[in-house]
Amino acid sequence: MTVADRSADIAIAHALAEAAGAAIRPFFRNRFDREQKADASPVTEADRAAEAAMRAILEERCSEDGIVGEEYGTVREEAARVWVLDPIDGTRAFVTGRPLFGTLIALLEEGRPVIGVIDQPILHERWTGAEGERTRFNQGFAGVRHCAHLAEAHFGSTAPAAFSGDQLDAYTRVTQDARDAIWGGDCYNYGLVALGQLDGVIEANLKLYDFAALVPVVEGAGGVMRDWKGQPLGQGSDGRVVALGDSRLLEPVLERLGG
Structure with a gap:
């Protein structure tokens, strides 16, 4: 895939992040329903609202692609392209008012992650990675530290x-x-x-x-x-x-x- 080939999918990933953030922000440090899942991890109405918003966009714009989501399960998992969604990774941080959670969005092709987004909707920080491209952080670029020891x-x-x-x-x-x-x-x-x-x-x-x-x-x-x-x-x-x-x-x- 070339950079140009990824641009449409990157645009979709950004649209998903925007929709999730819009669903999450009204609940942050506010009142919301919360439950414990079977594995004892928390889930809130913000998690569910954010994933529902993202899935609606995918069903409209990528109806042949698969979806794997934390809150609403899997559809078309055997598709060659699968979107993987975690609406709030770090729900414990979210429910305690700490902006260290994030929305995770990935596109897998043949089981391999080729696009990934980490979106922090409160701090308005977004990392966007795509195979063959340099990771972007907001309007600039990200870069690791050299540390050999x-x-x-x-x-x-x-x-x-x-x-x-x-x-x-x-x-x-x-x-x-x-x-x-x-x-x-x-x-x-x-x-x-x-x-x-x-x-x-x-x-x-x-x-x-x-x-x-x-x-x-x-x-x-x-x-x-x-x-x-x-x-x-x-x-x-x-x-x-x-x-x-x-x-x-x-x-x-x-x-x-x-x-």
Whole structure:
């Protein structure tokens, strides 16, 4: 695909982000209905309103494409092109009034993420990644930080509870040798990797809608995203992800994750 070939899909992704943001903003730091899902994670009427708004646009403009969404499930999953939607990644941050959540929008072709958007609708920050293009941040460009040595690297991850015991041990083997590690941030951390503010994010037990949009954003900014075995991420990945601003960190990180 050339840059020109992606432009129409990028425009659709921006339209989805605008629609989701318009649905979310009235609820932020306001009253809204909230429920616990079967996995004990929260869901709000803002999540549902945002995904419904995006799905309506896709059904109108891309009716042959598949859709995978966190709140309303899957349609046409076997299509060659599949849009993957997470209306609010970081719902716990949203419900506590912290603008560290984001709307995630990805386009997969043959199971591979080729377009990704992270949109923070309160701060009006948007990262747009597309295969073969440099990641954009708002009206400019994103770029990772050069950091070849683990001892100089700053890492982030969402929460200790997101790891199993063995996975948390593996994460700790990495971060004990790093300069620093922070908790919290959800998808916003990956945007910070793309901006050179964080050097890495390590997470586990993610769903496709949690990570698909992040891959083009991080890699288009000069970084790398892989699973814990060093394989590229896609529709069949197991939800264990590593995002790094500098690919020279990949070998030492994977070595420690593997024990």
